[in-house]
Amino acid sequence: MAKMGEGDRRWIVEDRPDGTNVHNWHWAETNxxxxxxxxxxxxxxxxxxxxxxxGLHIKTKNLEKLEGEAYVNVRKGKIIPGYELHLILSYEAEAKDSDGNAVVLSTEGSVEVPYIADENAGEDPEIRITIKDDGPVGKRLKDAFIAKGKPFVFEKIREFVDAMAKGGPAKDELEVKKVAPKKSASGSASAPAATTTAAAASGGGVKKEEKKKEGFKTITMSEKFSCRAKDLYEILMDENRWKGFTQSNARISKEVGGEFSIFDGSVTGKNVELKEGKLIVQNWRFGSWPDGLISTVRLTFDEPESGMTVVKLIHTDVPEEDRYGNATVVENTERGWRDLIFHRIRAVFGFGI
Known part of the structure; x- marks a missing residue:
């Protein structure tokens, strides 16, 4: 074994004199x-x-507080943002009389967003709006801010989330390597490319390789329940029972081609194929996924013996990243099936195993 520092220099990772992280191969974290x-x-x-x-005038003032952490990790051009922030914004509000001349009330208020985090990037965060004057005019001003200011704050937070997903302050530092075809001394394309082109033109049997669908995964699970298959099927297709075991709003059609919305609308989709007590095939889409992406859920129910049901899940075309660049979609989706659906059904309805 070679001694420290005596190995082949091709395998020794050294800091470049210019400090450049070539092609972002190594982890680079930016505060x-x-x-x-x-x-x-x-x-x-x-x-x-x-x-x-x-007769109302409302204007935001200062960012009174921004605490927590925010960083961006980059490796091989892949951006992984992380942040947990607590924000307080002040605003001033004024109400004038019907003529718009005399000031009826001039006051101030605040907007608190206690948790802006990468794990909730696809959702609007909790927001708390207060005003110093709690009289009728103050209440009117507060209601006006809720109507006008709340959507404004959500919109700007979404802009911040998008900016972080694109790299934040590290965006301009990312190195992008563009590989161009090598050219010969005469300026023509390299020999292999020319040979390929010529072979294609002469019908020389150049085979096209089938492209694999990259950036997507398939989740497979198998779960056992102490119940009849038809009972478990009914639980998964009944919106009131969904509301019960998930503690969230749900709207579920029981018809083929019908639409559904679960987990307070964060997942939407359509029924593709339904066989009572046997099969559920649905298209699923999460609101945090990039536009246009739709996955397929296939649930089969088998009852090998009376009172015991085996559910097999195949969830295909799950993207590896959400629209904000977070690379935990597959992991979170699998955890959701296990912890928020299957385990909660057992806990609420007592279907053990």
Missing amino acids: CLEWSRNYLTNLLCNKTLLSGEG
Whole structure:
């Protein structure tokens, strides 16, 4: 065995003199907290929301607080953002009389967003809106901010989330390697490419390789339940029972071609094939997935003996990343099936095994 420092230099990873992380092969982490503070300040502060409509004037003021952490990891050009932030934004509000001259009330308020996190990137966060004056005019101003300011804050937070998914302050530092065809001294394409082209032109049997569907995974699971197959089928197709064991809103059609919405609308889809007590085939789409992506869920029910049902799940075309660049979609989806669906059915309905 070679001694430390005496190995083949081709296998020794050294820091370049210029400090460059070539093609982002190694992990590179960028602290984004200060960048996030500046970015959100530009998005949220000193923005006029109402300028006299109904005698009301509302304008955002300062980013009073931004605490937590924000960072971006980059490796081989892959962006992995991470952040957990607590934000407080102040605003000023004023109400004038019907003539728009005399000021009836001038006050201030705050907007608190206690948890902006990468794990909830596809959802609007919790928001708390307060105002210093709790009288009738103050309540009117607060209601106006809720109607006008709340959507504004959500929109700007989504812009921040998108910016982080694209690399935040590290975006401009990413090295992109574009591989161009090598050219010979005469400027023509390299010999292999020319040979391939010529062979194709002469019908020389150049085979096209089938492209594999990259960036997607298939989830397979098998679960046993102490119940009849038809009972388990009914639980999965009944919206009231879904609401019961998931503690979330659900709307489920029991017809082929019918649509469904579960987990408060975060998952939507359509029934493709249904056989009572035997088979459920559905198209599933998560709201956090890139536009246009639809997966297929296939659930088969087998009752090898009375009172025992085996459910086999095949969930195909699950993207490896969501629209924000988070690479935990497959892991989270598999955990959701196990913990939020199958295990909760057992806990609520007592179907052991």
